[in-house]
Amino acid sequence: MAEERFQLLPGTxxxxxxxxxxxxxxxxxxxxxxxxxxxxxxxxxxxxSLYPALHRxxxxxxxxxxxxxxxxxxRAKYYALTKKGRVEYTAQSENWERVSGxxxxxxxxxxxxxxxx
Amino acid sequence: MSIASxxxxxxxxxxxxxxDREIQDDIEAEFAFHLEQRERDLVARGLSPEKAxxxxxxxxxxxxxxxxxxxxxxxxxxxxxxxxxxxxxxxxLATVAWLSFQSVNSQREAQAEIQALHSEVSxxxxxxxxxxxxxxxxxxxxxxxxAPRILNFAGPSGPRMPxxxxxxxxxxxxxWLARFRENALxxxxxxxxxxxxxxxxxxxxxxxxxxxxxxxxxxxxxLCMIDVMTDGGSEPLARAAVHLGATDxxxxxxxxxxxxxRELTLLRFDAAHRADYLAWHEANKDIVLxxxxxxxxxALVKELLGFGKWNExxxxxxxxxxxxxxxxxAAFPDFLLEAGALDLIKLWARDPDPKARVAAVQxxxxxxxxxxxxxxxxxxxxxxxxxxxxxxxxxxxxxLVTLDCTWRSAPxxxxxxxxxxxxxxxxxxxxxxAVALGNFSDQEREAQAEVPTILAWICRANSPLANEVLxxxxxxxxxxxxxxxxxxxxxxxxxxxIHRANYPNAADTENGLPRVE
Numbered sequence: 001m002a003e004e005r006f007q008l009l010p011g012t013x014x015x016x017x018x019x020x021x022x023x024x025x026x027x028x029x030x031x032x033x034x035x036x037x038x039x040x041x042x043x044x045x046x047x048x049s050l051y052p053a054l055h056r057x058x059x060x061x062x063x064x065x066x067x068x069x070x071x072x073x074x075r076a077k078y079y080a081l082t083k084k085g086r087v088e089y090t091a092q093s094e095n096w097e098r099v100s101g102x103x104x105x106x107x108x109x110x111x112x113x114x115x116x117x
Numbered sequence: 118m119s120i121a122s123x124x125x126x127x128x129x130x131x132x133x134x135x136x137d138r139e140i141q142d143d144i145e146a147e148f149a150f151h152l153e154q155r156e157r158d159l160v161a162r163g164l165s166p167e168k169a170x171x172x173x174x175x176x177x178x179x180x181x182x183x184x185x186x187x188x189x190x191x192x193x194x195x196x197x198x199x200x201x202x203x204x205x206x207x208x209x210l211a212t213v214a215w216l217s218f219q220s221v222n223s224q225r226e227a228q229a230e231i232q233a234l235h236s237e238v239s240x241x242x243x244x245x246x247x248x249x250x251x252x253x254x255x256x257x258x259x260x261x262x263x264a265p266r267i268l269n270f271a272g273p274s275g276p277r278m279p280x281x282x283x284x285x286x287x288x289x290x291x292x293w294l295a296r297f298r299e300n301a302l303x304x305x306x307x308x309x310x311x312x313x314x315x316x317x318x319x320x321x322x323x324x325x326x327x328x329x330x331x332x333x334x335x336x337x338x339x340l341c342m343i344d345v346m347t348d349g350g351s352e353p354l355a356r357a358a359v360h361l362g363a364t365d366x367x368x369x370x371x372x373x374x375x376x377x378x379r380e381l382t383l384l385r386f387d388a389a390h391r392a393d394y395l396a397w398h399e400a401n402k403d404i405v406l407x408x409x410x411x412x413x414x415x416a417l418v419k420e421l422l423g424f425g426k427w428n429e430x431x432x433x434x435x436x437x438x439x440x441x442x443x444x445x446x447a448a449f450p451d452f453l454l455e456a457g458a459l460d461l462i463k464l465w466a467r468d469p470d471p472k473a474r475v476a477a478v479q480x481x482x483x484x485x486x487x488x489x490x491x492x493x494x495x496x497x498x499x500x501x502x503x504x505x506x507x508x509x510x511x512x513x514x515x516x517l518v519t520l521d522c523t524w525r526s527a528p529x530x531x532x533x534x535x536x537x538x539x540x541x542x543x544x545x546x547x548x549x550x551a552v553a554l555g556n557f558s559d560q561e562r563e564a565q566a567e568v569p570t571i572l573a574w575i576c577r578a579n580s581p582l583a584n585e586v587l588x589x590x591x592x593x594x595x596x597x598x599x600x601x602x603x604x605x606x607x608x609x610x611x612x613x614x615i616h617r618a619n620y621p622n623a624a625d626t627e628n629g630l631p632r633v634e
Binding site: 052 | 158
């Protein structure tokens, strides 16, 4: 059976980027690869869509961007989490936990025949 | 998030030092690096370079769309800033244009004001040359001076402040006397120094200087001083000058002062009864003259109604209209009417003396009677065939204009018809009517309704006399056309054909002029 892939929920890409950047400075390609690998190829992102998100986050001050040398000795743009970005990550991840937990609770109750209304 | 920080973020936060070109180049470089890395990765996994290239492009998605989105994120704030700057620039330019327009308008208005003031000053200078202030008609209160007139009385309000730069507060008495001598008042009656005292000294200083100067003045200078102080001075100054005059040993000065006192207060004292005056003065020191007038006027009018001779009544009654600044000025005509002025007017209107009828018309305006009453009084006076006083028509004209009578031109046009129907109209009869009609040009009216009738008479008569008198005295003022001896009936008909749209169509005739035969 072919492996099924899912589109990201709106707003989750930024949370994933923040999470990936917790481990350190990365360029766009590494960020895209890291998200795919960590989701075990379940989450499918159109790689190009990553860049507008990165630029927006840079404008908001969540991440810093600097040009540097890649492993292949090419000029690449590296992104790093800022202090503001860490605070944002904490807030967004807590929010995600609450929402996904609530959704899971509802689904469990429904599957076990409990009242939902 | 506060509105300010939200706006700051929308504008792109801190300004990006890179140019638009550099930003675009960075975006392209970042995409190229990504695609290249992906291709290398795929080739390493065994794909051919061509397939790896195609797969990398597929995974990246719509390159143009992503590029545009990144550009919008990077340059959006800058574009918004540019738009705001442009908007501010437009607003600024509009403001500058508006202010310039206002400035030009203000300048134009100021210039017009200055021109009007220049013209006013020129007229005043001309009037002063013709009629020097010192030669006051009030010195000789003959019958011709009974016309209602405005006494320029400054009112009982506080002291006059010295004008900027005036040093008269510290000017010594000797200096003042020297000024009086320099002006040679005894020869020319020029009241310049008296005016200086009145206008440039504070009231307190003037009140102090006046009694000090008084004993050193000649009798003519004293008359002059009384005139100047009562005609434009403050109430305390006027009263001080009159009191000094009334108590003066010189009978000429005292008579003049009592005459002034009668004008100001309606009280009839004279030098023979000075003790009565002094008693009244002592008892009424603290009462302003206007209050005296208000108290004494009704009783006086009642008394005057018993007089048989109009000229005596008129002489005594005329001061009533010399007080336009009396408290309750607006109600003054009502007060006059209540005091019985209308009875006097009706009395004079029937008087056989032509001067009495002139006085009746003059008082109509002063008492501000209503239009209907004015019509009832004016029309019979004008209809009489008795010889007219030369002052009658100007008085009628002034009264009708003052009362703003809608029918004002009708009696004068009837009068004109009467004269023009004669075989040989006389200049002496025609001239006053033409002048009176010309006076109506001062009024702001939509159209000069008299014009077509006057033109009709010119066309009918076409005589040099009618052409000249009606053209020069009436039409010049009503139409603005300067008189020229060549302006005969044909010329005016031609003028009428051009300008008739500006005037009411007086009659349904061939040329639009009324039938006057």
